Amino acid sequence: MSKILFLSQPMFGHFNPLFSMALQMQADGHEVEFMIPGRKEVNSNIGTLKNAAAIPKIIRKNGIPVELISIPIPLAATFLFATSLAPKLSGYNELEFLMGFLPTGLKYITEQAIRYIERSRPDAIATDYTFLASYLAAEVTQVPCAVIYQTGLPFRGKSIPPFGSGLPIREDYATFGSEFVRKEKAVLARLDRKVNRVRSQFGLPDFPAEFWRQPYSQWLNLVTSIPVIEAPRDRLTDNTFFVGPCFSNRSGKTSDFPFEQLRRDRYKIYVSFGTMSNDRPHVLRKIMKALARPEYQVIISAGTAYSKLVRERIPENVLLFSSVPQVDLLPQIDLAIIHGGNNTTNETLAAGKPAIVMPIAGEQGDNASRVEYLGVGLRLNIERFDEHDLLAKVQTIQSNSAFQYRANELKAALDITKGSATASALIHQLARTQKAVMRSCSVPEAYPTVFL
Template sequence: MGIEPTDEVRAPASPWLNLVVSHEAIEAPRTNLGPSTFYIGPCFSTRRGTDQEGFPFDKLRADAFKVYVSLGTVFNDKPEVFRTILRGLDVPGVQVVVSGGAAYPALASGPLPSNVLLFRRVPQVELLPKVDLVIGHGGNNTTNETLAAGRPLLVVPVGGEQHDNARRVEYLGAGLFLPMGSLSEDGVRRAVTRLREEPGFRTRAEALRQHLADTEGTGTASALIALLARRRAPVRLPEGAPRTLTREGLASLLASLENTSAGATSRSA
């Protein structure tokens, strides 16, 4: 991109405050984080309610294994990829909800399996708890929102951070990685069968949901940035404190740092 290889690009970290918009429970282990780095949880609360009004939730079948398919908002103009996935899911007892994005016109113009509900876009955050499995591209929003809903993932990455997220989902035991280069109807069918029949995937995804439910990334980020602005000094993790800030942990941290600041001011005076 023509960016000069400055120190900030080589090691993009601040000595003052670094916010990782995730949870240690849904990441691979990292050992090079400094004392001013905090995991604050995902920030997706503002996405709730998008396009929810009028969505036909009543068409979701209670007697079916429901699969949600999305390729995100950037790399989604891939109708043949969608068609391969949908043919792989054309089996009894499965219902498929598709967010087609840019591929919607091409998908809508041709025949689709009878078990498919096709939309240009969906209220994703509200839909995820109502399905049993997600087939996605591995983008950060879809991955985090799916884990927050406690649903397993089959990840078919396209580019960017998505391959890393696919491997991370496998590492966490919450899903499977299916390379797009080897995508086939049979491969999709076999992967979905594993995710459906092996309970460990759902159990692990539910455990991660419980971890994420304890965080509130947007509010935590705001509180730490406000604290930094008031203190005008690096915000550091107290020794022995958890690096991931839950709601309860944030309150304890703020109280600890405020007391430290007050004590320092008193000694200075």
């Protein structure tokens, strides 16, 4: 059996797939542990800090050791400023900001990770693709590292527009999206310079140009998706595997949600804007007003907005919660209105549900384009929609069986995947061989389903 160190950003969107893999590896008999940036004394109601404090508790509750990367107060304050400002931005402005901020603290966190790796001596590392420090630390210590991508969105393809642009998926995107093409080149060039500057301080060679748009681990890249729910990608490496969604072992763990209140005689609409940018009570009020009709039941996971909305008069057909067991709830509803985060989008597709995507920022616009490209939903501008716009889109999906038919097709393809088990097997092979895991020769046929 292997010893695997998982390194994650302290944000649920990045943590959840890694946690599912860790639970699977633990069940398979491997020794697993986590390392996450954080401070022990944090106790806050601020959304990002609250989430960051909750993640280590969840890990320990499942019997997995966790090491905190202690962040100095000045650097922690910088992170807090960035995570507080980012949700207030929208569209490509938020992506530009976050990509510029990504290398902040990279040298310090890499040093802390190196020290712990040398002390812990894992057989392999698994990390989220945005957590660059863990990959640099793996290169320095020469511990093989699997890099995890929630979707194929960062990767290039013939019809794929610039990452984070939210442009439609079509081959002629450059003719009407030239501004985003120019912006992306500048953003990626700045990221390359900043990251390579830190790499040189550790004696590492430069990353390839625009490394962000390709799988960058020399050992193993795992995508928790499958090609049928992606637009075609190219230039993928032979050590890149689409393993399928990784969340099945996070379901069935919540028993206090009132599932008995869900109405069989109503068209059930689930609304969620994720865990990072969910303080949007004005948007939820408009949604509730638009859907205050007797034929609908609306289930809202309001996040930070819950404390404001719960004091108000809520329509009788609305069930309002601060959070819900999303993986378990999605199969019980008919339509999802979502922000388009990677995990929520994949979980909605895996549940076989159509979606209306109201992207806020980051990759969410790209997921809205993906949902439309796949024929399983529609997009709606979260800043400029009115009640009539939303109701019209709900009624379009409700009355047109093609959306549900296509969602069922994708669900059938996803049902045969074993994402967590496949990831566990591939990471174990990486740990056992200490060599890159390649599609061409080193994956035994006995592995669970792997989409190549």
